[in-house]
Each structure stands twice: as C-alpha cells, then as structure tokens.
Amino acid sequence: MKTYFRLLSFAKPIEKFAIPYIIFTLLYVVFSTSVLGLLSPLLNTLFHVGGAADAKAAVVNVKDIPAYDVSAWFKYYTHHFITLYGEWGALKFVCTVIVVAVFLGNICRYLSQRIMESLRIHTLLKIRKAVFDNVMRLHMGYFSNERKGDIMSKIASEVQTVQFSVTGTLQVVFKEPLMLIGYLVWLFIISVKLTLISLLIIPVAGFLISRIVKKLRSQAVAAQNSYANMISYLDEALSGIKIIKAFNATDFIIKRFDDENVRYSKITRAMSKRQQLASPVSETLSVTMISFIVLYGGYLIFNKRSDLTAGEFIAYIALFSQLMRPAKAIGDAFSNIHSGLVAGERILALIDEKPQIQDASDAIPVNEFKDGIRLENVSFAYNEKLVLKDVNLFFPKGKTIALVGPSGGGKSTLMDLLPRFMEPQSGHILVDGQDIQNLQTLSLRSLMGFVNQDSILFNDTIFNNIAFGKTNVTQEQVEAAARIANAHNFIMETDNGYQTNIGDRGTKLSGGQRQRICIARAVLSNPPIMLLDEATSALDTESEKLVQEALNNLMKNRTSLIIAHRLSTIQNADLIIVLDNGKVAEQGTHQELINHNGVYKRLIDMQTFNAD
Structure with a gap:
C-alpha cells in the first residue's frame, strides 16, 4: 500500500476535498438508507397493520423513545398521523417523507461526486505534471537507453489508469463502507437475530472474490509492458514511415505490431474474465442468501416465533438486497486497484529517476x-x-x-x-x-547556440520555431534573424509567411530551408558561442551554399566550434x-x-x- 498512499500524496491539500466529501457522503448514506427503512411503516399503513390502539400506546410511551431511534420516532409520527388524519393522511405523510429523503439524498450524492471528481482531476493534473517535469529535466543519456514509446505510455495511458483505478478507489473507501454500516444498522434495528445469521454470507463472498482476483497483479504488469511495447512500435512506425516503405518492410512492421496487439488482447481478456467473475459470484451469493432469509423469516412468522410484521419483513428483505451492493463495489475496487498500483509503480519510478547531471x-x-x-x-x-x-x-x-x-x-x-x-x-x-x-x-x-545535422523543428508556425523558447519576441526581431540566415525570402513565398505551419518536424520544408530556420533560431538567441554539428552534411550543393552563407553570417564575431568533413x-x-x-x-x-x-x-x- 506504500505505492497507493504515495500516489495519494499528489492529492494534497486533500482535506480541501475530503472534509466536504465526507459530510455529503454521510448525509447521502443517512437519507438513502432511511428510504428503505421507511418501507416498513409505509407497508404497515398501506395494509392496515396496527391502528388507533397502537397509536394511543405510542403517544403514551413517547417519552420512552430514545433520541437516536429513528425508526421508533417515525413509527410514532405515523401512528400520530393515523390518529389525527386517518390512514390516508398517514400514507401521504410517509410518502412525502420518502420523496424528501430521496431528493435530499441525491442532492448530497451529486455534491459528493462533484467533489470527488474535482479531487480526481486535481490529482491527475499533479501526477502528470510531476512526470513530465521530471522527464524534461533528465540527462540526455537517459533517453538513449529508454524507448520513447515506453515514456509516452507512462505519461499518457498509465496516468489515466492511476486516475480511474487508484484515486477512484477513494470514493469506494469512504462511501461504500458507510453505506454498508448504514444498511447494517437498519437491519439490526428490525431484527438482531435474523441479521446475525444473514451476515455469514459476507466472509464467504469475500473469500471467493479474493481467490478470483489473486493473479490480477502479475497480469496487470504484463499488460502495462505489452501496451508500452505497442506504443513504441507505433512511434517507430510513424517516425520511420519513409524507410519502412523504401525497404518494403510494411508487412514486417504490421506483423510486429499485430503480434504485440494480440498478446495485449489476450492478457486484457484474461484480466477481464477474472474481474467480471467477481460480480456474478457476489450477486449469486446475495440472491441465495436473500432466498434463505425469505425461507427462514417466513418460517419464524408462520410459527409465531417472531414479532416481525409483514411490512418489517419486506423492508428487511429490501435492505438486505442492497447490503451486497456496497460489498460488491468494495470487491470490484480491490480487483481494479491492481492495475492502478502497477501503473502507479511505473509512474513513480519515472518520477524518482534522478538526472545524473545536477x-x-x-x-x-x-x-x-x-x-x-x-x-x-x-x-x-x-x-x-x-x-x-x-x-x-x-x-x-x-x-x-x-x-x-x-x-x-x-x-x-x-x-x-x-x-x-x-x-x-x-x-x-x-x-x-x-x-x-x-x-x-x-x-x-x-x-551557446546549437545547429545540428538533424534540423529539429516543431509542428508550429515558422515564427514560433524561430522564436522557440522565448517570450516577447517581435516580428522585426524574427525577420532580422531570418534575413541573416538567408531564410526571409523563401519564408515570404510560403502561403502565410511567418505564420505558415511547417508540419511535423518541418516536413513541409526542404532540407536546406529547415536548416536555415534552425540557423535563424540560433541567430535570434545571439549567443557568444556557436556549436555546429555537421550543419551542411545532408544538403545538396545549392542548399549547402545558401546555408554556408547563413552560417558565415552566424559565426561573425562569435566563438564557433564546427564539426564538419567538407573542405568548404x-x-x-x-x-x-x-x-x-x-x-x-x-x-x-x-x-x-x-x-x-x-x-x-x-x-x-x-x-x-x-x-x-
């Protein structure tokens, strides 16, 4: 659970969300469980169970009702309404209370869900920011040893898995146990003996579900690794599409991706089989236990061994049928948390990666x-x-x-x-x-300014590529840098001039044009030291001449370190x-x-x- 609690640390300040969430959840539990608890007086009123004599007795003994006994107070007021307004008036009172309880309960549930959603988004934002910030600060050697697709998978997909598996469990941890307790309180109020016998089903269900989800963790690890491989294959295929087609390797690349896709599908299918088995098992156990309660309770009532009224017995069955819902939700949460914790461990490992150069x-x-x-x-x-x-x-x-x-x-x-x-x-x-x-x-x-053999440009406008990493740059400054780099003329010939989008990695431009944009970017930085790594080696003769002129302009009055093979x-x-x-x-x-x-x-x- 160390991983789980560390992931929760990204939710800070958690009390900003937790306190109002707990308050609204408590109110929701009170209102929602009360609705089913009120079935007993509703049915008793509807089917003429009790009457004026009971009402008088209730009035006489009102001082003996404990303040915490909601059921007894409600019975008292129901009988009171029967005395004053008749059974029709009492029925209207009971129905009104139920509608109001449902309305208030759903308002509280809505507000608690809104708060939890805010917490989930807040946590997701901080985790993703921490991952990306740390990746950007890592040393260059790290990226030589790691697959880019694996890093992308952790930042994009696995953060989402953490969001819905781990942070989503918070909702279950708070709400479902409270719902479970609320239903149990009502069940004990109606019949202690029947409830103690009925509770035997819960440990049995818990044991069976734990056996079902036992292997989910290892499957989750395999699934995350397989998905990361698919993202890596996708990234490599898109980046090297020209080479793939040039070497007729399309079928090879397709087969490699398809094989990994099939492997990932098999793993997720096996995980889903185990996860989805938990729900029908718990539901079957629940229905079996309800059937047993009906038989046992009916036996007690038929043989006059219980003082339960028909309304109380039906209310008891309705309450117990809902008891397994929060229990099932808790079981489902624990089956889902495995994939979230595995993703969380991979994400935290990336956050914990320290740059070797500090x-x-x-x-x-x-x-x-x-x-x-x-x-x-x-x-x-x-x-x-x-x-x-x-x-x-x-x-x-x-x-x-x-x-x-x-x-x-x-x-x-x-x-x-x-x-x-x-x-x-x-x-x-x-x-x-x-x-x-x-x-x-x-x-x-x-x-230092840098111009490399590979023209590193971004899918953005020419202006933003030249002004990359700088703020408050004017059009005049960008144009001046482009003129020094022999780039202004071809830029003005593009569709939108400096606002032309150059495509992914500048694919809409020629090699020489891309290099001159990079030189303009270096010119705008105006560094005293220039580092030029094979800046003209990949160019044709005409482009090389234009780029070399731009480099000569760039190197004026600067310390320049050049890696090159060409004599020129x-x-x-x-x-x-x-x-x-x-x-x-x-x-x-x-x-x-x-x-x-x-x-x-x-x-x-x-x-x-x-x-x-």
Missing part, C-alpha cells in the same frame, strides 16, 4: 564569455568503451575551431560535453577558468583539430595540416575535390 548547491551563474574554453585531461566512455582519452584543448574567444576526423573519433561526444549534456569520466572543462561543474547549467547553455566548411577555420580514436591526432590551420601530411591530409585526399 547543479552543485553552490553553483554560480555565468552571464558573459570573456576568454575561452579549456579541456584538461578529459576522458569519456560509453559503458566501458573509451571515446575520449585525456584530451587537452583550448578554444579561444572569437575564433572558429573545426573538429574533424574519422567517424567514431569522438567529435560529437566532445561537443556534447561543453553544454553538459554529458559528464566526462575524468578531467575538467573550464569556461573562462571556471569548471563548468561549478556553474549553473541553464546559464552555461544560454552562452573548414578550410577557413582559425584552428582545425583532428580527433582520431578518441585522441587529438594533430591541430593547426588548413595549410599547416596539409603540409604535415598526416590524418587530415588523408581525409582531404579522400574527398572528391582538390585540397586547394
């Missing part, structure tokens, strides 16, 4: 870039494979530095270390002499650093490295254009 408690902000970036004996490994080995470098302010080398040499890893997307296993990275582990990460990243991008760099097998193989200007006749010269010779 600011130190005394981290200081950095607001400007004055000198340069220095790497001292920096090493980094993926699992146990070293990618960078004791790298020592200095990137001076205002210079353009190119990182080149064979694939897998550690270029992208080195660049990812600068904004603390990842942490080195050893060594230090200094910005203006300050170790970045002593700086506030947000302020460090605000010094790197030959004018102030410093070229060659990384090979995780180490700095050589560094210098383009001409110096050509003359050195090393790794760089070999890479240039493999390109299809002349080195000069």
